[in-house]
């Protein structure tokens with residue numbers, strides 16, 4: 001059985017460094033201490049397995065993503081995304097907030113991201129429909145709109161329902177504009193804009209409904225969900241409603257020939273010249289991290305998608321977000337090239353007035369949203385054929401230092417007629 005353990009082209013650098021296995025020390029190296037910020041399990045004999053908190057000496061930053069380090073006398077490669085500069089550790093954690101709040105809220109103080117979100121019709125109309133279809137249930141109720149941005153959901157509540165009060169909470173400077181909008185539209189007796197981080201919120205009463213649009217790349221990036229769950233525990237009545245009520249992450253194996261051709265095959269003969277030695281670094285540069293704005297065409301799916309995680313937002317605990325893992329099995333339904341896997345999310349809103357629920361699905365079979373799709377590219381495409389099985393697992397691991405970031409580890413086995421063909425594994429930081 002041929003097996004190659006793929007770990008984002010580390011083997012591409014094996015022959016380009018003096019270290020030909022995990023114990024040879026290359027020459028002329030500058031020593032600098034780093035802290036391991038999340039566990040790493042080696043996937044081949046050139047790498048080191050390390051635990052969060054281990055200290056290593058950086059010997060050679062062979063690439064942007066893989067570093068050659070010494071840990072207690074043993075050398076090997078580790079992903080740079082798992083290391084943090086220990087020398088500035090004290091300063092960094094003092095100066096750079098692990099939540100990067102200044103940068104994060106700074107990105108929401110201008111209209112750019114709010115225009116993108118408001119221009120997303122499937123997203124915004126789903127929230128409008130939720131308010132519309134539940135308008136009588138909202139009569140006389142207290143509503144918390146967490147991370148309200150320009151206040152669009154609060155406006156829907158005021159326009160289509162008669163709640164007792166809407167608390168529109170927004171931490172970024174955009175809240176100043178939201179206040180003006182509420183004043184100008186004559187709803188300031190109903191909608192109370194509070195410029196505050198939800199974590200420091202003080203409301204006059206608990207609320208009946210907690211509505212929020214908190215979803216990021218791969219659902220979880222930004223981890224605003226932690227703020228939503230904390231606000232739920234502090235401010236939502238026991239029998240209160242969470243909107244969204246549930247959230248799912250979906251995955252499908254796919255072809256992405258155009259992407260692979262444009263980013264890697266391109267180097268075979270640009271202007272009839274052989275630049276093919278640039279294919280390995282191109283693979284590393286373009287595919288070490290996922291593409292968050294990919295648009296997957298339905299015909300590029302190699303099997304039916306699967307639902308990896310189904311989160312109940314009334315009961316989910318913050319601690320569960322640290323590490324989520326799931327096994328998967330796909331039955332390939334067409335011959336083709338497996339270039340990677342694509343992920344997307346869906347959220348469901350319980351309907352208070354009739355059976356069923358409303359759903360916002362950001363996948364390739366639904367109207368396109370501003371989240372688009374997230375493509376995890378393998379380093380090498382793999383030939384698959386109808387009835388092959390692609391089984392494996394995915395691990396979503398939250399970054400233990402940079403709290404808005406995470407990594408996605410995909411492991412796969414391709415089998416044909418019960419015989420294993422290809423095995424692989426790749427870690428994708430989002431984004432640290």
Ligand SMILES: N=C(N)NCC[C@H]1O[C@@H](n2cnc3c(N)ncnc32)[C@H](O)[C@@H]1O
Pocket residue numbers: 105108146147148149169170171172174196197198199213214215216222224227
């Ligand atoms: N991925 C998303 N939907 N991001 C929308 C985030 C919106 O919520 C705001 N926001 C995020 N976290 C918080 C928080 N803990 N408290 C208040 N506002 C927040 C943020 O400023 C932006 O306007």
